[in-house]
Structure formats: C-alpha cells, structure tokens
Amino acid sequence: MIDREVITPDAQFIRTVKKAGGDTLKKCYQCATCSVVCKLSPNKHPFPRKEMLWAQWGLKDRLVKDPDVWACYQCNDCSKHCPRGARPGDVLAGIRTYTYSNYSFPRFMGKALASPKALPILFLVPIVLLFALMYLSAPLSPAGGFLFLQAGTPIDFNLFLPHHITDAFFVVGNIIIFLFAFVGFWRFWKDLTSTSLNDDFSFRKGLVLTAKEILSHSKFNKCEMNKPRAVAHYLVIAGFVSAFISTGMVFVLIFIPDYIHLSPLWNLPLELPNPVKIFGALGGIGILVGTLWMIIRRWKNRDDVGANGYADYLFLYIIFFTGLTGLLSWLFRWLSGVPLLAYITYFSHLTFVFFLLWYMPYSKFAHMIYRTMALVYLRGKGIE
Ligand code: SF4
Ligand code: SF4
Structure with a gap:
C-alpha cells in the first residue's frame, strides 16, 4: 500500500513571502542550478531548490522549521545563475522574515x-x-x-x-x-x-x-x-x-x-x-x-x-x-x-x-x- 501525504498549501504564506522580497518565487522551474552553484549547500543536504518548490506550494509548516533556510547568507550567487530569474536568495530571505514573525510572542x-x-x-x-x-x-x-x-x-x-x-x-x-x-x-x-x-x-x-x-x-x-x-x-x-x-x-x-x-x-x-x-x-x-x-x-x-x-x-x-x-x-x-x-x-x-x-x-x-x-x-x- 502506498503511503499518501496530504499537502495543505497556505496561500497567505505565499503572499507574505512575496511581499517580503520573494516576489519571484513562482518563476522557478526546478532546474536545480541554484543548489549546484551555492557554495554553502552541502552535497548530501542541498538547498535552495527544495525550498523553492515548497515555497511555490505554500508549504509553510515545512519551511518555518527548515534549518537550511538559515544556512543561507543571501549572497545571491544562486540568483545570478538562475536561468529563470527566480532569485532563490531573496525568496529564502523572505521565508526567514516570515519565520521570526510566525514564532514571535505575542x-x-x-x-x-x-x-x-x-x-x-x-x-x-x-x-x-x-x-x-x-x-x-x-x-x-x-x-x-x-x-x-x-x-x-x-x-x-x-x-x-x-x-x-x-x-x-x-x-x-x-x-x-x-x-x-x-x-x-x-x-x-x-x-x-x-x-x-x-x-x-x-x-x-x-x-x-x-x-x-x-x-x-x-x-x-x-x-x-x-x-x-x-x-x-x-x-x-x-x-x-x-x-x-x-x-x-x-x-x-x-x-x-x-x-x-x-x-x-x-x-x-x-x-x-x-x-x-x-x-x-x-x-x-x-x-x-x-x-x-x-x-x-x-x-x-x-x-x-x-x-x-x-x-x-x-x-x-x-x-x-x-x-x-x-x-x-x-x-x-x-x-x-x-x-x-x-x-x-x-x-x-x-x-x-x-x-x-x-x-x-x-x-x-x-x-x-x-x-x-x-x-x-x-x-x-x-x-x-
Ligand atoms: S530557483 Fe532558479 S536555479 Fe533554482 S531550481 Fe528554480 S529555476 Fe532553477
Ligand atoms: S543566496 Fe543562499 S542559497 Fe543562494 S547561493 Fe547564496 S547562500 Fe546559497
């Protein structure tokens, strides 16, 4: 029997990340160039391609607890090489902004x-x-x-x-x-x-x-x-x-x-x-x-x-x-x-x-x- 995972997209999350500087996130077509060119992305634990996919799908619950989002220093080497102009460096920065707002008290x-x-x-x-x-x-x-x-x-x-x-x-x-x-x-x-x-x-x-x-x-x-x-x-x-x-x-x-x-x-x-x-x-x-x-x-x-x-x-x-x-x-x-x-x-x-x-x-x-x-x-x- 195949395990199924129910995915719940959060449209508000997508809008917030776009407003926080990640307005290009929908341009990504998952070529993975960004994960290859990023010098901080470990071979066995690559980013930011997967984060781009999760962000497009509005998977807020995965992204707010994803440590890789914080391993990025927004150098934008990936944004320079992205063939679609999806600017993954900026999208990750937008996700970080969302994260500290999400966890804040009150x-x-x-x-x-x-x-x-x-x-x-x-x-x-x-x-x-x-x-x-x-x-x-x-x-x-x-x-x-x-x-x-x-x-x-x-x-x-x-x-x-x-x-x-x-x-x-x-x-x-x-x-x-x-x-x-x-x-x-x-x-x-x-x-x-x-x-x-x-x-x-x-x-x-x-x-x-x-x-x-x-x-x-x-x-x-x-x-x-x-x-x-x-x-x-x-x-x-x-x-x-x-x-x-x-x-x-x-x-x-x-x-x-x-x-x-x-x-x-x-x-x-x-x-x-x-x-x-x-x-x-x-x-x-x-x-x-x-x-x-x-x-x-x-x-x-x-x-x-x-x-x-x-x-x-x-x-x-x-x-x-x-x-x-x-x-x-x-x-x-x-x-x-x-x-x-x-x-x-x-x-x-x-x-x-x-x-x-x-x-x-x-x-x-x-x-x-x-x-x-x-x-x-x-x-x-x-x-x-
Ligand atoms: S963000 Fe750009 S480089 Fe990265 S997977 Fe998407 S299209 Fe490719
Ligand atoms: S902006 Fe972040 S993900 Fe992109 S190359 Fe730099 S460290 Fe890697």
Whole structure:
C-alpha cells in the first residue's frame, strides 16, 4: 500500500513571502542550478531548490522549521545563475522574515514589525513613554521650570533624564522583552528538533562549530557576488560587541557601586580618553560604517545584494540611526554648546535604542538567534 501525504498549501504564506522580497518565487522551474552553484549547500543536504518548490506550494509548516533556510547568507550567487530569474536568495530571505514573525510572542507584534502601516505607532510608543519619564523625573529649578532648560546650566543628560531612571526603565523592559523573545525561540527550537533530533546530534559540537563559524565569518566569506557584505556585517557585529562592553562597564563600574553606596570608579559625565567612551565611540563608528556600507550597496547594486523587503530595510535604518544619534548626542553635548540640540538628539537616540531592543524578537534583529539555533542544529548533526 502506498503511503499518501496530504499537502495543505497556505496561500497567505505565499503572499507574505512575496511581499517580503520573494516576489519571484513562482518563476522557478526546478532546474536545480541554484543548489549546484551555492557554495554553502552541502552535497548530501542541498538547498535552495527544495525550498523553492515548497515555497511555490505554500508549504509553510515545512519551511518555518527548515534549518537550511538559515544556512543561507543571501549572497545571491544562486540568483545570478538562475536561468529563470527566480532569485532563490531573496525568496529564502523572505521565508526567514516570515519565520521570526510566525514564532514571535505575542504574534501581533510580529505582524506590526512587518507592516509599514504600523511604523508610526511603533515609534509613538517609545516617544510617549520616554517623554513621560522625562516629564516626571527631570529635576526642577528653584523657579519651577525644568533645570536642563535653565539658561546657563551646563549640558548634562542626567538633568534631562536621570540615569538611574533610564537605567531602571531599560533593565526592567529588557528582562520582560527577553522573556517574550524566549517563548518564540523555544517554539522554533522545538519545531526544528521535532522530526529528527536523534542520537547523532551533539549540542556541544554544534555550539562550538557555530561559534567558530560566526566569529570567523567563514561561510559568509565564501560568497562571490556579495563578498563585501561579509566585511560590513563583521563591522556591525564588532560595533555591537564594543557598545555592549561600554554599556556593561558603565553598569558594573558606575551604577552598581552608586546603588550600593560605594564610590564609583568614575563619575558621570565621562569624556575621552575614558575606556568607556573609547569602547562606545569605536562601537558607534563600527555600526555606522558597517550599516552605511550595506545601505549604499543596496541602493547601488540591488541585483547583487538582493531585492530586500521592508523588514530588511527597516532593521538596517534603525541600526544606522541608533549609531548616528548616539555619536551625535555625545558630540553635541561636548562641542555644540546648544542644549536643545544635544537633548533632542539624545532623546532620539533613546527612542531608536528602545525600538532596536524592545522590538528585537519581532524584527530582523532576531535573525542572529534564529540563525544561531539552526546552525547549532545542523552542525550538531554533522551537516556542514
Ligand atoms: S530557483 Fe532558479 S536555479 Fe533554482 S531550481 Fe528554480 S529555476 Fe532553477
Ligand atoms: S543566496 Fe547564496 S547562500 Fe543562499 S542559497 Fe543562494 S547561493 Fe546559497
């Protein structure tokens, strides 16, 4: 007796992937050139031809838990060689966008981050919250107005929004958002491993190989068409690590001693050549240069880089403006002597930081976790 599998196409899934940059997916006629030319596609576990077929049929349930979708770095070597112009690299990127929206918790947030219509409200939330915090916590002058607006008061962000308030706001918010994010990541991991996690799988091996791969960008560097993106991507990652170190130093060496009434190592505001400022400035420069490079390449070489969807652009611009406003707020405080300019830039910076961190599970930012999990799974099973 022949086993039959009932296939349930999901037309909405096809429409969403098309909108997310994969609008060429129906052109594929399954010649498999893409799987042959892809340098990251293992002989015994090839992609992206099968993903193209599944996407055409709307097989959402297979694709959202398919680790191969995440083994692709969108170099678009396959898109260049595809005889039908089906652009498999872009289709896989569209599937990845669908995936983190699909697993996100709560789900409506995934939909909001994928829709340009929701952008004003997504910005309005941090603007209103930060404004309320500023309004309620900024110190007042003896005359009753805000001290930071008083003529002759030196520019000090602590007078605009006290650091311990900003700090508490972001720490509490980040804990909540990481719990939400964890729900999505856990759902993905369960689906990923549901069908074939067996004795062959070694989590430790997968983790070590994945860490090496990410740190060296070894797979990314195999790309031909999109090789410069590996360098730009590296700069952005190094920038984030540097910014993370800088924030961590402030927290551990200044805020925590302050809270427990010990003398902090340094007093705010910090200036160059303080190590916190050096790490922060280097991080900001890395993020700015890397993202600007990627944005310019997307404008100039859309065919090589990929016809990316809204979510890709949104993520790039948010990172870029986070780095830009961070550097400018520091420069304006230091050099401009125009308080309003420094405070508005600082407020914008906090708004972008909020957008980046608190919407992380629903935006392309989450790709770093989804890709890492998929790679751990693949490498842990010996698939390279
Ligand atoms: S995407 Fe292009 S190269 Fe790949 S199987 Fe389809 S037609 Fe062939
Ligand atoms: S975009 Fe690059 S990595 Fe992705 S499937 Fe195509 S050739 Fe392979």
